[in-house]
Amino acid sequence: MIPFLHLGPLTIPTFGLMVAAGLLVSAYVLQADFDRRRDTFLKSGYLKESNEPSHHDEGFLVIGIAGLSGLVGARLYHVLESPRELMANPSLLVSRFGFAWFGGFLGGFVALIFLAKYYRIPALEFMDVCSPAAAVGYAIGRIGCLLSGDGDYGVPTKLPWGMSFPNGVVPTTARVHPTPIYEFLIWMLIATILWQLGKKTLGGEAPGKVFCAYLISTGVARFGIEFIRINPKSFLGMSNAQTASLVSILLGIILVVRIKSNKQKGNATV
DSSP: OOSEEEETTEEEEHHHHHHHHHHHHHHHHHHHHHHHHHHHHHHTTOSOOOSOGGGOOHHHHHHHHHHHHHHHHHHHHHHHTSHHHHHHOGGGGGOSSOOOHHHHHHHHHHHHHHHHHHTTOOHHHHHHHHHHHHHHHHHHHHHHHHHHTOSOOBSBOOSTTOEEETTSSSOEEEEEOOHHHHHHHHHHHHHHHHHHHHHHHTTTOOTTHHHHHHHHHHHHHHHHHGGGBOOOOOGGGOOHHHHHHHHHHHHHHHHHHHHHHHHHHHHHHO
């Protein structure tokens, strides 16, 4: 594995490099989603009309703000999971390693709520637009975990594709499940499904379906991956990530029920 790239006097962590790549690619995906919904948004009174394509940069602004908020949230959540270690070594707050998925989700989610208000787009509809891009960004970021060998790999395995990380940030000579590769493939599949599902919302479908699918699918995927990860167990024999995944799944189900209920009430009114 390659935790760092050395370019003359520069030392570049591969994890940070892939996170940056993930943010850039997700910005292009988000911009594409904004563009395919632009006519619908403008008819609804959202966004600001512009005839210049160069002024259509919502995706890059959203990813820039939400991405930074997500990184801060991921770092804070990770260090607060072990408050004693943080108290003993406050410098952990600015370490380049250790980011929690659920903390990143919370940080990015809060930023997206404010951005939805800025663009005058209903929150659920805004989350629909952002969901495929979020899945793509997460997938690419996991390649950074693979390259750096930061301990996000799985338990030992005898499967032929097992990998060792002798030069990783958290080294191991045992052949283990390369869970970052699993997550990359799964989240890219989720992103593809969400993108296709988003096409249906262009035809007047109730907003929120794509976001619900994101919450449930990513929650289920992460919950399953944790069974072969090396994360410590805490609440009811589950890892913190599994507990967070259950919250994500439950929230997605509640939103689905609410959306269906509101749709039925609307049909009854008509």
